[in-house]
Amino acid sequence: MSTGRAIEAVTQALRAGLASLAPVTARPLDRARTGAANGPQLNLYLYDVAPNAAWRNLEPPTQAGGGAGLHPPLALDLRYLLTAYGDGDDEIAAHRLLGEAMQVLHHGAVLARAGLKGVLAEAGVHLQPDRVRLTPVHLGTDEQSRLWTAFQTNYRISVAYQVSVVLIDTLDPPAAPLPVLKRGRAPVDEQGRDEGVPAGASAGPRLDRVTVEAWRGNDSVPARTGDRLVVEGAGLTGGPVRARFAHPRLAQPIWADAAPGSTAERVLLSVPAALPAGFATLVLAVGPPEGPRITSNALPLPVAVRLGRPSVLPVPGRPGTVRVTVPSDRLLVDDQAVLLLAGGRQTAPNTRVRAGAVLSFDLPHPGAAGAVVTLRLRVDGVDSVPLPEPDPAKPLPTRFDPVQQVVLP
Incomplete structure (x- = not known):
């Protein structure tokens, strides 16, 4: 999910897309021409940030232990005002520049993941599940008049755009309970399978x-x-x-x-x-x-990654802290978002994530000595499976895999 720098990343991506036409600034309306050489210019001003109604009404996908709801991401719509200035404030030149800018934004109405990653990779906007889309918005005469009057500056021909949706992750990660092993008093059938939902027919694949x-x-x-x-x-x-x-x-x-x-x-x-x-x-x-x-x-x-046998040792000089080393398969690549889930805690790795590297995690002792703790590795939001491989001749497993558990020292 995106970080708190997601808004900055979107603005930078829009500026980068327009940079081939003219210098692009991101200033308030009354300061757009400040310091400019009176030449051609585009000004991209973020004038409103609003919650996204569709995402705001969605329920969190799961619930934490005790019935406490998970924190959904902060879903935002960003509204920009694009203003064009011609050379020497010539209006015909401004109209030409505005039309060319609108053509560029229409062509790139879905912001490319590569572009978002290129301007600010650490913001993580290119990794969010929903694509970021750009839509022109009509502002009536009254709304534009109020906007320009608020800055006490003369009106210039402008066009508004809405960017949706930008998802910002919460700073307080929710609890991470273990998955449910069995539903109800008895399985649906002798092999523990759930029934699927029937779907209607449609043309084509x-x-x-x-x-x-x-x-x-x-x-x-x-x-x-x-x-x-x-x-x-x-x-x-x-x-x-x-x-x-x-x-x-x-x-x-x-x-x-x-x-x-x-x-x-x-x-x-x-x-x-x-x-x-x-x-x-x-x-x-x-x-x-x-x-x-x-x-x-x-x-x-x-x-999900596939875990190997983990190990756990006390951390020298840090009483009450253990170091857990977790091998995983080669589906792990550079700079993925990785968390170790153990004892209801989520812990980041000690070092930067590298492909093929064995990760270690320092975490507070999550239980009494001799306690058995089940481990999971969450990579880019997907948890490893803490269950043994199913046997085709037996019902599905309903116990956690001892290979993916550690005994606390």
Whole structure:
């Protein structure tokens, strides 16, 4: 999710997109021409920041222990006023510059992730799940008059834009309870599977859900290296089927062929080894490689790291603190957002995240000596699976994996 510098990142991205036309400033209306050489200029002024109504009404996705609701992200709409100035304050030149600027913004109505990362990568806006979109907004005569009068300056021809949505993460992370192992007094069937929700038919390729085959339809388990995916839908015929895996941390998507045994309603896929942990997007394309192809709707695909056996040792000179070392597979890439979940706490790693590195975490002793603590690794918002690999001949596991637990010294 984005940090508190998200607003700055959006403004910088808009300025960078317009910089090829003329110098771009971000000043209040009464100071836009201050210090300018009276030449061509664009001024991008952020005049309003408002909560996003759609995200504001969404319930948090889960609940913390004790029924306390999770903190949703701060969802904002940013409203800008773009003003053009011609050379020597010539109005015809200003009109030409304004039209060219509007053309550029219309072409880039969805802010590219690469552009947001390039101007301010640490803001994290390029990693948020919703794309940032730019929409022109009509300001009536009265509203524009009040805006310019408030700055006690002469009106210049301007156009307003709204940027939506910018998501800023909370500073106070919620509690991290362990996942529910079993629902109700008894499983739905002898293998512990939940029933799916029926979906209506529609024309063309349609994806309804994606699950990990070993977990028999349990769509709460994320994908990992070595897993085989089951993609359920309709109309997945008419030629070879290929899967397109996209991820915010990949410059290019990953393509993979459907595995043998796929049908028009059920496509089997292997999780690409190069797909990073976090939230990916899956689309199926039906048709020959040379075209034409028909693409399906997109489904989110959470991807988790696979943990090795962790170790825990006391930290010398720091009583009450233990150092936990957690090996994980190669789905971890540079500078991912990583947290260790242990004993209801969330702890950042001791060093910067590097691909292939074994991470260590210093955390306050989360229990009495000899207590068993289950560990999870949260990478870009997706938690590792603290359960053992399911046995096809037995019901799904309902106990935590001892390999992913440590005994406190």
